[in-house]
Amino acid sequence: MRRKLDHIDLKILRELQADGRITNQALSEKVGLSARPCLERVRKLEKDGYIVRYQALLDVRRLQSCVQVLAQISLERQGRESRQLFERTLRDTPEVIECFEVSGEHDYIAKLVCRDIAAYQELTQGWIDDPQLGVSRVTSNIVLRPVRDFGSVPIFEEELA
CATH class of the missing domain: 3.30.70.920 (Lrp/AsnC effector binding domain/regulation of amino acid metabolism (RAM) domain)
Incomplete structure (x- = not known):
């Protein structure tokens, strides 16, 4: 069962898709949260399976x-x-x-x-x-x-x- 995501969760997912190596500090600034709540949301998105993995894309x-x-x-x-x-x-x-x-x-x-x-x-x-x-x-x-x-x-x- 999947949970409903709010606008902040969606911003986080969009930003991480664009740059999976973004620092938590930079991510928090882009989505309008302080660093700790942003990190907690990222961890919850990972735990809930919305973020499957991080990897380098090779040409x-x-x-x-x-x-x-x-x-x-x-x-x-x-x-x-x-x-x-x-x-x-x-x-x-x-x-x-x-x-x-x-x-x-x-x-x-x-x-x-x-x-x-x-x-x-x-x-x-x-x-x-x-x-x-x-x-x-x-x-x-x-x-x-x-x-x-x-x-x-x-x-x-x-x-x-």
């Missing part, structure tokens, strides 16, 4: 030569066990940086970062060749360039009581 294009691919994946079997096995495989594959179960023609859409096209082909062919996974088809879209990466989650004011 993979500056870091290394690689290919980014959006893969649409279809499974032969739709049973719970089949999905769980496939999802566990994706979670254990470091090249899969995001994955969503989706409605529509495909079952999953995954974002992958691979060394090159050959490495991507080898990875997805391994999924298709593994009869336990039951992958029937992988449709690939090579990312040419990002238009928007790592956007903040929109926070809708109407969620307030």
Whole structure:
């Protein structure tokens, strides 16, 4: 069960999305609280699961030569066990940086970062060749360039009581 957030909580979340390394003092000034109550609110937002984690976002294009691919994946079997096995495989594959179960023609859409096209082909062919996974088809879209990466989650004011 989620609690209702007030305007201060929402300001805190927006500021932390923009800069997760902001000091508590600077955050408190931006949201109009003194430092101690601000820190208490941040800790409560963390405890309640609104803030999942803090991490550095890397520019993979500056870091290394690689290919980014959006893969649409279809499974032969739709049973719970089949999905769980496939999802566990994706979670254990470091090249899969995001994955969503989706409605529509495909079952999953995954974002992958691979060394090159050959490495991507080898990875997805391994999924298709593994009869336990039951992958029937992988449709690939090579990312040419990002238009928007790592956007903040929109926070809708109407969620307030």
